Structure formats: structure tokens, C-alpha cells
Amino acid sequence: MIFSHKTIWITGATSGIGKAVALELSNQKVNLILSGRNEEALQKVVSLCEKNGSSALSVPFDLGDEKSVDEAARRVFSKQLKIDALYHFGGISQRSFVSETPVAVDRKIFEVNYFGTIALTKYVLPHMIKNGGGQIAVTSSIVGKFGFPYRSSYSASKQALHGFFESLRAENTKHNIVVSVIIPGRIKTNISVNAVNKDGKTHEKMDAGQDTGMSAEKCAAVICKKLKKEKKEILVGGKELIMVHIRRFLPRLYYYMASRVNPL
Numbered sequence: 001m002i003f004s005h006k007t008i009w010i011t012g013a014t015s016g017i018g019k020a021v022a023l024e025l026s027n028q029k030v031n032l033i034l035s036g037r038n039e040e041a042l043q044k045v046v047s048l049c050e051k052n053g054s055s056a057l058s059v060p061f062d063l064g065d066e067k068s069v070d071e072a073a074r075r076v077f078s079k080q081l082k083i084d085a086l087y088h089f090g091g092i093s094q095r096s097f098v099s100e101t102p103v104a105v106d107r108k109i110f111e112v113n114y115f116g117t118i119a120l121t122k123y124v125l126p127h128m129i130k131n132g133g134g135q136i137a138v139t140s141s142i143v144g145k146f147g148f149p150y151r152s153s154y155s156a157s158k159q160a161l162h163g164f165f166e167s168l169r170a171e172n173t174k175h176n177i178v179v180s181v182i183i184p185g186r187i188k189t190n191i192s193v194n195a196v197n198k199d200g201k202t203h204e205k206m207d208a209g210q211d212t213g214m215s216a217e218k219c220a221a222v223i224c225k226k227l228k229k230e231k232k233e234i235l236v237g238g239k240e241l242i243m244v245h246i247r248r249f250l251p252r253l254y255y256y257m258a259s260r261v262n263p264l
């Protein structure tokens, strides 16, 4: 995918990895549609992208609210834009044990990470098919590849994305729809601060594991390079990525490690 002059819709653009990807791409004369809930933060990213020579449209919406997703899609389509790519970074993490988490909290995580993400995709996909193709990227996590303590529904929601988007790819390769699943390890963003706890409130802590992670800027550079090459899976992070290979090739070692790991 050559980015220049393409129209790219990015969710999760108000902070962390999504914001860093928007800024990275804005150096390549693209037309960005940027989404997240925080309108003020979104406006700041819009200004930075414009300074870098790209156009940027702010379309705030809540992934956890179907009506809000619907309105955002209508607003974008009313502008008669041709959307070349949709990159999903919007999402929330979790910091709570299965034994103490009410199902309402599990549902909230799924509403944002899974249902909101697939709802927006379902608006954009027919448009891309009609226009002869496009690129869709979704952000999973290394815990989308294996279970991890203190992250049960977060991990489950990310694993669900793999199933959905692999199926979408299988159905739509013939329509020139390219699908990339981004699999970050530990990236230094506010993901743990914004993670939901057993009470459905924000965790409000920068976990030690997060704090020592790869920078969002470096992560974004890797992601953009691999999106350009239309890679089907994009693993990005530090030495923690080894866990993906341990889970696959040495499952007994993974079972041992996962039950003893410090989840913070």
C-alpha cells in the first residue's frame, strides 16, 4: 500500500499507538480521518497532522455505543470520501481477576474491543468492495495469541478479533481487501492507566511492564513499515514477543510461566 494521497481512517487516534501512527503517516501527505472519544485530544492530533502537510478530519465517537458508531459512519460517508484504509487502534485493557469481575465489565470490554470494532468495519467494508478494494488493520495483542492472568476478557476480545478478521480476509481476498492483524507486545502508552478494573473503573496506574515497553513512536514506525508491505500479522515490541513462540512451540513451558507470571 502506497500511503501518499490515500484516505485512511484511524481509530484510537487520541493517544498512544493510534496517535503515533497518525503522526507517522501524516508525513506522507495522506488524508486522515481520526477518531476517539476525547474531542480536545483529537483536535490536537488533527493540528499536528495538518502541520506535517496532511489533511485530517476529526470524527469523535464511542466504540462502546452502537448509535455513536452509526452516526460517525454516516458523517464520514456523507462527505463522499473514498476510504482506502481503516486502521483500528481503539481499545481498552483490563486489570482484574476472573473470580472478582462481574459479567457487566466483561461485556464492556467486548463492546469496545470487539463489537465496536466489527461494527465500524461492517460500514466500511462494502464501501471498499464497491471501490475495488482497500486495507483493513486491526490491533490485537500478544495476549490475543494466548491467555494471560488479570486480562481474561481483554485476551478473549483480542482472540475474537483474530477469528473475525481472518474470516473476513478469507471471504474478501477476491475483492482486493487486504487484512493486517497488528500484535503489539508491551508498548509504553496509557493502556494500563486506562484499563478497566473489577469495578468498571479505570486502573489509573502505569504498570512497571508498560513503563519499560517500546515507545509508541518506534512501535508506529514498525507498524507503518509493515502495513506498507501488507503483512498479514505484524508482531511489534521487545523481548516479550518470545511468549508467542513459546505458546506455539513449547506449550508446557507456557502453562508453567503463565501461572507464575507477575501480571503488572
Ligand SMILES: NC(=O)c1ccc[n+]([C@@H]2O[C@H](COP(=O)([O-])OP(=O)(O)OC[C@H]3O[C@@H](n4cnc5c(N)ncnc54)[C@H](OP(=O)(O)O)[C@@H]3O)[C@@H](O)[C@H]2O)c1
Pocket (backbone or CB within 6 Å): 011, 012, 013, 014, 015, 016, 017, 018, 035, 036, 037, 038, 039, 041, 061, 062, 063, 064, 088, 089, 090, 091, 092, 093, 112, 139, 140, 141, 142, 183, 184, 185, 186, 187, 188, 189, 190, 191, 192, 194, 210, 213
Ligand atoms: N500499549 C500496549 O502495550 C498494547 C499492547 C497490546 C495491544 N495494545 C492495543 O493497542 C491499541 C492502542 O492502545 P494504546 O496502547 O495506544 O492505549 P491508549 O493510549 O490507552 O489508547 C487507546 C485508544 O483507544 C481509544 N478508545 C478507548 N476506548 C474507546 C471507546 N470506548 N471509544 C472510542 N475510542 C476508544 C482511546 O481514545 P479515547 O480515550 O479518546 O476514547 C485511545 O485513543 C489498543 O487496541 C490496545 O488494546 C496495546
